[in-house]
Amino acid sequence: MENRTYRGLQVTAQRLISKFGQAGLVTCVTPPDPVLGGDPVVTSYPATLVPMAYEARYIDGTTIRSGDMQIYISAVGLAIEPTVGDVVTANGTDYAIVAGDPNRYDGVTNVVFIVQGRPA
Incomplete structure (x- = not known):
């Protein structure tokens, strides 16, 4: 069952991402039928x-590499859930999603999607 608190957090996240973010694309590739x-x-x-560069202290060269971006994607109005293998276009650059966190605290409401993008 949906929790009103998380719906409020989703609205707040949407407002902040709209204010400080930009328009972008999430591209999914569905493989052919086997x-x-x-x-x-x-x-x-x-x-x-909102794409943001990782702070230097988080870049370890394996899990997080130089050039990787932490991308906050608003869940409001997004028809899909971004997953590993999808591509996010931000700042005119394509980033392949290599890790993601849907931030679904109650198991129902996606508050915000936070993904790790690597230049594709």
Whole structure:
């Protein structure tokens, strides 16, 4: 069951991301059917997001590399949940999602998506 507190946090996150963020895209590639074959299907979804560089103290060269971005994506109005393998376009650059956190504290309401993007 949805918790009103988390809905309020979602609205606050949306307001801050809209104020300080930018328009971007989340692109998903659905692989072809393993039995029937076909071509992969590429679908882009508009998103409001804030890309931020990681602080130097977090860059370890393996899990987080130089050039990786921490990207906050508003959950409001986003038709999909960004996952590993998707591509986020921000600042005119494509970033492949290598890790993500949906921030779904009650198991129902996605407050904000925080993903780690690596230049694609």
